[in-house]
Amino acid sequence: MTPGAVTPGAAPARRLPERALAPLRGLAGLAGLVAVLEVLPHTGLVSAGYLPPASETVRALWHLLAEQTFWTALGDTLTGWGLGLAVSVVAGVAAGLVIGSVPVLRAVTASTIEFLRPIPSVALIPVAVLLYGADLRSKLLLVVYAAFWQVIVQVLAGIQDVDPVADDTARSYHLGTWGRLRHVMWPTALPYVMTGVRLAATVALILAVTAELVIGAPGLGQEIAVAQSSGAVPQVYALVLVTGLLGVAVNLVARAVERRALHWHQSVRTEVTG
Amino acid sequence: MLDVRNLRKIYTGRNRNVEALRNLTFHIGAGELVCLVGPSGCGKTTLLKCMAGLLVPTDxxxxxxxxxVDGPPPGMAVVFQEYGRSLFAWMNVRDNVALPLRRKKLGKARTRELVDHALDVVGLADAHQAYPWQLSGGMQQRVAIARAVAFEPKVLLMDEPFAAVDAQTRAELEDLIRQLWRELGVTVLFVTHDIDEAVYLGQRTVILSKSPTVVREDLAIDLPDERDQLHTRSSPRFAxxxxxxxxxxxxxxxxxxDTDTEPVDRTPGSAPAPALQKTQP
Amino acid sequence: MSVRTVLRRALLLLGLPAALLAVWWYATAGSTDFYVPPLSAILEAFGKVWTADRLLSDVVPSLLRLAAGYLLAVAAGVGLGLVIGTRRVVREFLEPVLELFRAIPPPVLVPVIMLFAGIGDTMKVLVIVSGCVWPILLNTVEGVRAVDEVLDDTCRSYGITGTARLRHLVLRAASPQIVTGMRQALSIGIILMVISEMFAASNGLGFTIVQFQRSFAIPEMWSGVLLLGTLGFLLSLLFRFAENRVLAWYHGLRRDRRTP
Known part of the structure; x- marks a missing residue:
């Protein structure tokens, strides 16, 4: 707010060409990366045995795309990721709402959550191997353990953020527990839930790939391990690139969903709390 | 002391260019307290930023x-309207005031003396250790003023410094500014959109037109030098x-x-500015 | 009165963990399941396995590698973040590239970096750096971008420029975001510390635990899991302690904004 500033539209806006340049520059940056990766092995600075030229990686990727095993592996990774994420979100939201809306439960569980949450999910790898072997269930155990905490912690933060005035208003109009949950707590907590889902989606992908890489559960991670041990270096890079693109896609989708939820939330909040 | 000559500022927008300042010329003598007043959105902040060397004028x-002035000059301090954003939230009051002095390399003792004195004169002698966000809006603006005072500037530019504080605090701060100006002998340019403030504070009031801005009138305020909220504001001359x-x-x-000919009289029944109502006893 | 509050808080803090441990203890007390030994056996193994020698030969190297990799990542991430964040053109060039690197699940870097750096300490430290640097870097860029305009003008008008501006304005203003990035990086670092050792190592926590698992030393393996969990908890505690000191102003500011 700067009254006395300037007439509307007079803000020192960036010049049009500058703004249009941003995406172009980004593309140029990506092209630059590809060029560096292409040239570097030829200069002899880095052995092509460690870092194949970009063109070879692309060729390897092209061959992969034609193979059934690649698509199966991609499907396996996505299955582990999606199932694990779904379980974590449902369990995290349910547990978060119950614990968050009952103050006693919240107080009693706080220390336990704070203790369990930072335990690295990878600590469970040996347990998972023993109990389930190189199974989808191993992957799910790791994914769910890591992603669940992201969700529940955000849900709890969201419920804590409920405006006391809104809650008192709801009480004074004799809204029951369910009504308050539905009309006061849930709308406030929703953006937090979405943030939790976004974080969980990223973490779930990391742990799904980790389980495949380390335990040998079928999926892209296992393909990378196999390619690496058989010396198929361009394949390793091609698969790493695929996981990266997968990560970018997960990020973009999760952020778009989050933004929509947040938008809706603010309009609702102003209605509720005036 | 401070000369503004044919100042012009055009913002290059996305689809159009906006001329905020058309042609401004005025002079402020050493030790003067001049108020700058104009209708909302008349480019006051733009003008002040050009004068402070924070913005490059077009002409x-x-x-x-x-x-x-081709960059922030060393002998000049600026107090902004947004006190909440012009203080360092990660420093306590004392460090906020002391930070600009580091560059001057005055020595520890002298720095401490300046900071103590500055906080003392703005009435914050017992808030040295507080963080800005622990203070009320008026107090925060006092910190910003103390920072300017400790800097010992020759020229003090103030950009609607009291626009966001409540009326009672504002009256106190206005008197504080007059007191500081008289004690320190500093040259002050005070930008405001509040008409009462513009008349009460200064020795002169420069009235600006709406944007694209020109100087409309340079008015001498012939009120006695001793001013106080009660008597000055109820005097016939003030009215x-x-x-x-x-x-x-x-x-x-x-x-x-753009309009060179005298415009028509103001439309009958147009609501008076809220600033007018505030001073009714 | 105060004794009662203390008791109440102690009960809230320790009640559930104690109850859970008790359940674990009694549920597994007579366990004949080879994979799920009694808690008493695990604790007994814990005392036997994690002796001072063991801690020195396996836990300390792991933690040193983590510390080295993490600190390097912080230095590189904050340094590059400052450079990229303050120059719009550089930022626009690099943003998609950085987003891509950030999105790569860090564990897949283990086999890639093994190609370059073999299986020694260098590889493990590099793996940790290459996983931890992205969240720190990108959060620093965000933080630097968001430096308040009015505060920046204030600094300029008082002649606070160059390194003074960097130190007193940019770094401090961006510190909440930098810390967020560092927090994300810490949990990634722990994951990578363990995984890089599981992949290829001759010592370290991850290596030892996998050895126990492969040789079916089940109580010992569980004790390792317990130790790893405790380490994760302690590191996050340490982080929170440091954060509360560095960002005291920020937490205060936020609390203040919440309750007008």
Whole structure:
């Protein structure tokens, strides 16, 4: 707010060409990366045995795309990721709402959550191997353990953020527990839930790939391990690139969903709390 | 001391260019307290930023002691309207005031003396250790003023410093500014959109037109030097001056660098500015 | 009165963990399941396995590698973040590239970096750096971008420029975001510390635990899991302690904004 500033539209806006340049520059940056990766092995600075030229990686990727095993592996990774994420979100939201809306439960569980949450999910790898072997269930155990905490912690933060005035208003109009949950707590907590889902989606992908890489559960991670041990270096890079693109896609989708939820939330909040 | 000559500022927008300042020329003598007033959105902040060397004008120049301003000059301090954003939230009050002095390398003792004195005169002697966000809005603006005072500037530029504080605090701060100005002998340019403030504070009031901005009138405020909120504001001369400035501002709303002929009288029944109501006893 | 509050808080803090441990203890007390030994056996193994020698030969190297990799990542991430964040053109060039690197699940870097750096300490430290640097870097860029305009003008008008501006304005203003990035990086670092050792190592926590698992030393393996969990908890505690000191102003500011 700067009254006395300037007439509307007079803000020192960036010049049009500058703004249009941003995406172009980004593309140029990506092209630059590809060029560096292409040239570097030829200069002899880095052995092509460690870092194949970009063109070879692309060729390897092209061959992969034609193979059934690649698509199966991609499907396996996505299955582990999606199932694990779904379980974590449902369990995290349910547990978060119950614990968050009952103050006693919240107080009693706080220390336990704070203790369990930072335990690295990878600590469970040996347990998972023993109990389930190189199974989808191993992957799910790791994914769910890591992603669940992201969700529940955000849900709890969201419920804590409920405006006391809104809650008192709801009480004074004799809204029951369910009504308050539905009309006061849930709308406030929703953006937090979405943030939790976004974080969980990223973490779930990391742990799904980790389980495949380390335990040998079928999926892209296992393909990378196999390619690496058989010396198929361009394949390793091609698969790493695929996981990266997968990560970018997960990020973009999760952020778009989050933004929509947040938008809706603010309009609702102003209605509720005036 | 401070000369503004043919100052012009055009913002290059996305689809169009906006001329915020058309042609401004005025002079501030050493030790003067000048108020700058104009209708809302008349480019006051733009002008102040050009004078402070924070914004490069499109045309014309600002001279400080005869030297053109082409960046923030060393002898100048600025107090912004947004006190909450102009203080370092991660430093306590004392460090906020002391930070600009580091560069001056005055020595520890002298720095401490300056900071203590500055906080003392703005009435914050017992808030040294507090963080800005622990203080009320008026107190935060006092910190910003103390920082300027400790800096010992020759020129103090203030950009609507009291626009966001409540009326009672504002009156106290206005008196504080007059007191500081008289004690320190500093040159002050005080930008405001509040007509009462513009009349009460200064020795002169420069009235601006709406954007694209020109100087509409340079008015001498012939009130006695001893001013206080109660008597000055209820004096007949104050009322006359206020009425005059008010009228000029109303006219200025329809008048800019684009309309050279005198505009029509203000439309009957137009609501008076809220600033007028505040001073009714 | 105060004794009662203390008791109440102690009960809230320790009640559930104690109850859970008790359940674990009694549920597994007579366990004949080879994979799920009694808690008493695990604790007994814990005392036997994690002796001072063991801690020195396996836990300390792991933690040193983590510390080295993490600190390097912080230095590189904050340094590059400052450079990229303050120059719009550089930022626009690099943003998609950085987003891509950030999105790569860090564990897949283990086999890639093994190609270059073999299986020694260098590889493990590099793996940790290459996983931890992205969240720190990108959060620093965000933080630097968001430096308040009015505060920046204030600094300029008081002649606070160059390194003073960097130190007193940019770094401090961006510190909440930098810390967020560092927090994300810490949990990634722990994951990578363990995984890089599981992949290829001759010592370290991850290596030892996998050895126990492969040789079916089940109580010992569980004790390792317990130790790893405790380490994760302690590191996050340490982080929170440091954060509360560095960002005291920020937490205060936020609390203040919440309750007008």
């Amino acid at each position: 014309g120049e600002v001279l400080l002691d005869g030297r053109p 006359e001056l206020r009425a005059h400035v008010y009228e000029q501002i109303q006219l200025a709303k329809h008048h800019s660098g």
